Amino acid sequence: xxxxxxxxxxxxxxxxxxxxxxxxxxxxxxTVSWYQQALGQGPQFIFxxxxxxxxxxxxxxxxxxxxxxxxxxxxxxxxALELDDSALYLCASSFKTGxxxxxxxxxxxxxxx
Amino acid sequence: xQQVKQNSPSLSVQEGRISILNCDYTNSMFxxxxxxxKYPAEGPTFLISISSIKDKNEDGRFTVFLNKSxxxxxxxxxxxxxxxxxxxxxxxxxxxxxNYKLTFGKGTLLTVNP
Numbered sequence: 001x002x003x004x005x006x007x008x009x010x011x012x013x014x015x016x017x018x019x020x021x022x023x024x025x026x027x028x029x030x031t032v033s034w035y036q037q038a039l040g041q042g043p044q045f046i047f048x049x050x051x052x053x054x055x056x057x058x059x060x061x062x063x064x065x066x067x068x069x070x071x072x073x074x075x076x077x078x079x080a081l082e083l084d085d086s087a088l089y090l091c092a093s094s095f096k097t098g099x100x101x102x103x104x105x106x107x108x109x110x111x112x113x
Numbered sequence: 114x115q116q117v118k119q120n121s122p123s124l125s126v127q128e129g130r131i132s133i134l135n136c137d138y139t140n141s142m143f144x145x146x147x148x149x150x151k152y153p154a155e156g157p158t159f160l161i162s163i164s165s166i167k168d169k170n171e172d173g174r175f176t177v178f179l180n181k182s183x184x185x186x187x188x189x190x191x192x193x194x195x196x197x198x199x200x201x202x203x204x205x206x207x208x209x210x211x212n213y214k215l216t217f218g219k220g221t222l223l224t225v226n227p
Contacts, residue, residue, distance in 0.1 A: 033213075035217075042117070042218050044217070045215060045216070101159040104156030107156055
């Protein structure tokens, strides 16, 4: 059973650019959530996708968007990057139904200069 | 406004002793609580959880206590081992499950000294 994987591991972008981060869910999981973890903070919920539909959103602006594909892999897109977007981006997968824990990937470290 | 607070940024204990990590919350709608452990360069890994209908849950060396009236939970690790050294995050959710939006605290760095 493969775990949650994310790519790339590290990324450096310039303010105003756009970025796409990728996540491959754990086998069989149909739900993916994305979190942003700024330095010294806990992860903050960005949004969740279930069966390719957004299933809830945290307090993030519309320039943060996502996709979930039929194979349950996922993307996080951020447009018009700002310096404050520099953070570790984590994705987590789970089963939708029941009280199943979320399994996190190792994250993508994004630096915006 | 932080709804989940971990007021101790760090904790240091001796191997074999008890580690107690604390967490407070302000949102009375939270009904499911979790602890995650995070090693450097890895994602958080689930450790233990508790539903708001319980006041204690135990799993091996790890026990979580929930005091709803005080809006406080704690994680006890007994005995502590050097491999337990990590950042511990308290998290909470609404809706009776752990597969939806989790609200995390800032974390506590636990160091277990041999």
